[in-house]
Amino acid sequence: MTEAELLADCLKRLNSLGIPYMLTGSMASNYWGMPRTTHDVDFVLAFQPSQASAIVAAFQPDYALDEPAIREALDPPFQFNAIDLRSALKVDFWALRPDAFAQEGFSRRLRIELLGETAWIGTAEDTLLNKLVWSRISPSDRQVGDAAGIVAVQGDGLDRPYLERWGRILGVEATLGDLLEGRIRPKNT
Numbered sequence: 001m002t003e004a005e006l007l008a009d010c011l012k013r014l015n016s017l018g019i020p021y022m023l024t025g026s027m028a029s030n031y032w033g034m035p036r037t038t039h040d041v042d043f044v045l046a047f048q049p050s051q052a053s054a055i056v057a058a059f060q061p062d063y064a065l066d067e068p069a070i071r072e073a074l075d076p077p078f079q080f081n082a083i084d085l086r087s088a089l090k091v092d093f094w095a096l097r098p099d100a101f102a103q104e105g106f107s108r109r110l111r112i113e114l115l116g117e118t119a120w121i122g123t124a125e126d127t128l129l130n131k132l133v134w135s136r137i138s139p140s141d142r143q144v145g146d147a148a149g150i151v152a153v154q155g156d157g158l159d160r161p162y163l164e165r166w167g168r169i170l171g172v173e174a175t176l177g178d179l180l181e182g183r184i185r186p187k188n189t
Contacts (some may be wrong), residue, residue: 001084001086001087001089002038002039003027003037003038003039003089004040004115006084006087006089006091007023007041007114007115007117008028008042008116008117009062009084010041010091010121011114011115011117011118012117013058013059014043014058015118016058016116017054017055017058018052019045019047019054019055020045020046020106020120021043021044021045021046021120022043022044022105022106022121022122023037023041023042023114023119023120023121023122024037024042024043024044024094024121024122024127024130025038025040025041025042025092025103025130026038026040026042026146027041027042027121028042028121028122029127029128029131029146029147029149029150030128031112031114031121032123032124032127032128032150032153032154033127033146033147033148033149033150033151033153033154033186034149034150034151034152034153034186035145036142036145036146036149039089039090040089040090040091040092041089041090041091041092042091042092042093042094043091043092043093044093044094044095044096044102044106044122045093045094045095045096046095046096046106047070047074047095047096049071049074052067052070052071053067055070055093056070059082061085062084062085062086063082063083063084063085063135064082064083064085065081065082066080066131066189070093073093073094073095078094078096078097079092079093079094079095080093080095081093085120099168101129101166101169104125104166105122105123105129105130108122108123108125108126109121109123109126110121110122110123111178115117119121122133124150124154124157124158125158125159125162125163125166126165127150128147128150128151128158128164128176128179129166129167129170129172129176131144131146131147132144132147132170132172132175132176133141133170133172134169135147135169135175136171136172137177144175144179144184145186145187147175147179148179148184148185148187149186150188151179152178152185152186155178158180160180163176163180165186
């Protein structure tokens with residue numbers, strides 16, 4: 001199973017589940033920016049503890065999930081994962097955090113068609129900002145490179161006031177400014 005097939009399979013299962021979700025991480029930055037190889041898929045889910053068993057059921061028998069871990073994901077670090085038993089590829093699920101940035105980003109998610117499936121995806125701006133936050137938490141050229149790819153592809157289509165407002169709040173304004181002014185550019189691969 002390829003990463004694209006894994007993503008399409010997850011989208012189909014999430015859509016049938018009916019729990020609000022959002023594609024995020026590298027697959028989202030691949031959509032908005034310059035694609036690169038990735039070995040996992042990331043989703044944000046807005047779910048209740050009572051829905052944990054339904055999540056497990058939607059992904060069985062092809063994925064290994066732990067129902068108690070799903071319930072525990074409603075508290076920090078807000079994460080659980082699933083392993084695709086057919087390919088050993090990983091799916092990271094993040095419970096929707098209660099902070100203002102996570103809530104606003106989730107409310108801005110967009111419905112698109114992706115790989116023949118309906119998909120809810122984080123906006124280009126929110127994907128870019130999340131990449132910068134992750135790079136601040138754990139410095140990574142890959143995260144900044146993904147953000148640079150989004151800027152390169154989206155260009156003037158990006159909502160700069162939104163980016164600048166959240167860049168200040170999230171403490172990533174310096175790197176964001178360098179990206180928007182072209183001082184950081186994507187690497188040629």
